[in-house]
Amino acid sequence: MGKIIEAQAPEMQKLLDQGEFLNIPKEGDVVSGKVISASRREVRIDIAGYSTGVVRGREMFAESVEYAHLKSGEEVEATVIDMENENGEMELSFRFAGQKKAWEELRKLFTSGEVIDVRILEANKGGLIVRLHHVTGFLPVSQLSPEHYPRVSGGDKNKILDRLKSYVGDDFKVRVLDAEEGDEKLIVSEKAVWEDEQKNVIAKFQVGDIIEGEVTAVADFGAFVKFDSLEGLVHISEIAWQRIDHPRDLLKLGQTVKAKIIGIEGSKIFLSMKDLVADPWTNIETRYKVGDLVKGTVLKVNPFGFFVELDPEIHGLAHVSELSDKPVADVKEIGKPGEVLEFRIVSIEPNEHRLGLSLKAIKDWKPGDENKVKSEAAEKVEAAEVTPETAKTDEVPEMKTENEPETE
Numbered sequence: 001m002g003k004i005i006e007a008q009a010p011e012m013q014k015l016l017d018q019g020e021f022l023n024i025p026k027e028g029d030v031v032s033g034k035v036i037s038a039s040r041r042e043v044r045i046d047i048a049g050y051s052t053g054v055v056r057g058r059e060m061f062a063e064s065v066e067y068a069h070l071k072s073g074e075e076v077e078a079t080v081i082d083m084e085n086e087n088g089e090m091e092l093s094f095r096f097a098g099q100k101k102a103w104e105e106l107r108k109l110f111t112s113g114e115v116i117d118v119r120i121l122e123a124n125k126g127g128l129i130v131r132l133h134h135v136t137g138f139l140p141v142s143q144l145s146p147e148h149y150p151r152v153s154g155g156d157k158n159k160i161l162d163r164l165k166s167y168v169g170d171d172f173k174v175r176v177l178d179a180e181e182g183d184e185k186l187i188v189s190e191k192a193v194w195e196d197e198q199k200n201v202i203a204k205f206q207v208g209d210i211i212e213g214e215v216t217a218v219a220d221f222g223a224f225v226k227f228d229s230l231e232g233l234v235h236i237s238e239i240a241w242q243r244i245d246h247p248r249d250l251l252k253l254g255q256t257v258k259a260k261i262i263g264i265e266g267s268k269i270f271l272s273m274k275d276l277v278a279d280p281w282t283n284i285e286t287r288y289k290v291g292d293l294v295k296g297t298v299l300k301v302n303p304f305g306f307f308v309e310l311d312p313e314i315h316g317l318a319h320v321s322e323l324s325d326k327p328v329a330d331v332k333e334i335g336k337p338g339e340v341l342e343f344r345i346v347s348i349e350p351n352e353h354r355l356g357l358s359l360k361a362i363k364d365w366k367p368g369d370e371n372k373v374k375s376e377a378a379e380k381v382e383a384a385e386v387t388p389e390t391a392k393t394d395e396v397p398e399m400k401t402e403n404e405p406e407t408e
Contacts, residue, residue, distance in 0.1 A: 027083060029080050033045040033048060033076065034046050038071065042056040043056075077101070079095075099134070107179050116132065116176075117173055118130040118132050118139070120170050132176075137187065138186065139174060141160070143177070143187075146231045174188040175193050202264065204228075207262060207263060209260070210259070210276070211228070215257060216253070220246065223251050232261070232270065234271045240274050241279055242280075260276055281350045290348055291344065292345045293342060295340055296310045296343055301331055306331070308343065308357055315355070318356075318358060344362050
């Protein structure tokens, strides 16, 4: 008999070493068992073939309500946090088990791209705090749909936060963008859901189409126009042929406008209103000539000169060097916004939509001077004037919060 036991001993030790004789759990493992008893203070679980475990305190129901109404005999999972507590029992946690299960579900959602509803819990200046499968996540401002994007005048961070706080308690449809358990990082996107929903609608349109829509927001850089459940951007340089200080000079919220689609990039649609109107600079030389004396209204005064309206369609620039023969300490001493002054036209460049004006050339002007002044004036205008081309910015299509549209 002793010889038999001695012969079997190496095999038993081998099984124990390989963990094949008993499936012995260790700290951090998720184990299964049947509920022996459950109360508000603790849940006792029979870990079949090994030990009795207990879940108590904050380890009970912190992660899920599914553990709140357990009954004897129910199968449950829990995480081992201590192999033996003061009572000789295995210390278990529903909290960690719930987290592991939650991250597994989140990884599945990330892989599948499924759309899910999340409740907005809190807001900060960068975005919204959400909770999904008992895991706290983040919905960045940049991942909000146009409907919820915080359009605040001047990008005022306090106003942006107030707008974001108004969403607390609401449910948003989102898609999981990133789910990394190790870093405890969960990022979701409402914008991704919106973009997918718009694909079929956008497919109906192409560059060159004329649309009619409602102005939904006005910003320093342009205006947003909603049409057929889509929203496009009319950059400030595409609103009108003449220079404007701000889109609100010509557009108001709720106004119905027509525009031409000039670009489609994914879900971004770029529009032009001026393309539907004849370019007034095409025949400008039939209306104005270099050397003409004209009256114009000062629209804006800058350190580098005056922006002047000759008529509603044609605006020009009087560079500071053309305002006086003497050095100019303060251009505001020579003219103010709204003041009508007489100027001499010293350059016209139809292709660049530029027209140079001069005060000092009103008296001292003779035939042939245009050849001398034209090159110099053109350089001054080019350096000072904000043209439609230079006004464009790569940040606009991304709807950055530093250039927030304003809701008037």
